[in-house]
Amino acid sequence: MSPSTLLIGSRGSQLARAQSAWVKAxxxxxxxxxxxxxxxxxxxxxxxxxAPLNQIxxxxxxxxxxxxxxxxxxxxxxxHSLKDLPxxxxxxxxxxxxxxxxxxxxxxxxxxxxxxxxLPPGAVVGTSSLRRQSQLLQxxxxxxxxxxxxxxxTRLRKLDEGQYEAILLACAGLIRLGLAxxxxxxxxxxxxxxxxxxxxxxxxxxxxxxFTLERLRCLNxxxxxxxxxxxxxxxxxxxxxxxxxxxxxxxxxxxxxxLDGVIASIDGKQAYRHSAQSDWQNAEGLGIGxxxxxxxxxxxxxxxxxx
Numbered sequence: 403m404s405p406s407t408l409l410i411g412s413r414g415s416q417l418a419r420a421q422s423a424w425v426k427a428x429x430x431x432x433x434x435x436x437x438x439x440x441x442x443x444x445x446x447x448x449x450x451x452x453a454p455l456n457q458i459x460x461x462x463x464x465x466x467x468x469x470x471x472x473x474x475x476x477x478x479x480x481x482h483s484l485k486d487l488p489x490x491x492x493x494x495x496x497x498x499x500x501x502x503x504x505x506x507x508x509x510x511x512x513x514x515x516x517x518x519x520x521l522p523p524g525a526v527v528g529t530s531s532l533r534r535q536s537q538l539l540q541x542x543x544x545x546x547x548x549x550x551x552x553x554x555x556t557r558l559r560k561l562d563e564g565q566y567e568a569i570l571l572a573c574a575g576l577i578r579l580g581l582a583x584x585x586x587x588x589x590x591x592x593x594x595x596x597x598x599x600x601x602x603x604x605x606x607x608x609x610x611x612x613f614t615l616e617r618l619r620c621l622n623x624x625x626x627x628x629x630x631x632x633x634x635x636x637x638x639x640x641x642x643x644x645x646x647x648x649x650x651x652x653x654x655x656x657x658x659x660x661l662d663g664v665i666a667s668i669d670g671k672q673a674y675r676h677s678a679q680s681d682w683q684n685a686e687g688l689g690i691g692x693x694x695x696x697x698x699x700x701x702x703x704x705x706x707x708x709x
Contacts, residue, residue: 508571
């Protein structure tokens with residue numbers, strides 16, 4: 403392959419293709435001499451797309467095969483939804499860029515109701531996320547939360563078929579797919595705290611590949627990178643993944659970085675929240691500090707219940 407050609411590894415879902423196509427266009431725009439191609443790679447998460455994520459292994463299911471291709475030099479970079487990327491990367495791989503964040507909120511989608519408040523008691527709501535489930539049950543314990551797996555179009559089809567009265571999805575994915583019109587309500591982060599890294603793309607590459615790393619610098623958005631660094635440090639300190647309802651959201655506040663962290667039990671009966679802020683240079687320390695504050699409050703009990 404010519405040194406002026408880069409191969410992007412991507413999952414085959416419509417959303418993954420859209421995200422990779424955006425990265426391809428950005429790279430070719432910034433580097434007119436560069437040819438970028440997309441290579442579709444099927445992951446375990448795509449194959450086992452019915453069982454709940456917490457039962458089949460969590461986040462690594464969406465990245466393992468792509469990372470293997472990267473290490474074997476079959477591709478030059480990998481495009482992930484950052485929320486799917488584990489906090490510890492394999493040796494020789496690095497997070498080369500974090501893109502500017504899209505809307506971080508979760509979307510309430512329904513064909514019958516105009517808001518979450520309008521849902522009647524016992525309404526069937528679909529989500530594959532324990533994070534969404536636990537926080538939703540804190541607001542509406544009377545809802546019937548059921549597992550919902552599959553790509554965005556599959557989940558919307560199940561809603562349209564009447565299998566659910568409402569579903570929750572990430573606003574960012576719907577916007578990137580041109581489906582923002584399906585969003586009925588954007589749920590405030592104070593009600594449902596987002597997933598770690600939600601709304602951002604993480605670009606993975608090989609540590610020793612200076613050519614690719616240099617060309618990916620144009621994709622990196624420093625404010626988003628530092629915010630998600632705090633969130634990922636929070637998650638890493640807690641040792642959590644898809645199996646535990648953990649959420650965090652960091653953003654700029656008064657010239658500093660503010661982080662909200664949430665740990666909850668799956669049934670929503672226990673929830674611990676803590677906020678703190680620090681200088682931008684201390685993003686990792688902020689994440690670790692918020693995690694330790696929650697643990698000192700007794701949040702380990704919720705982790706034990708969920709684990």
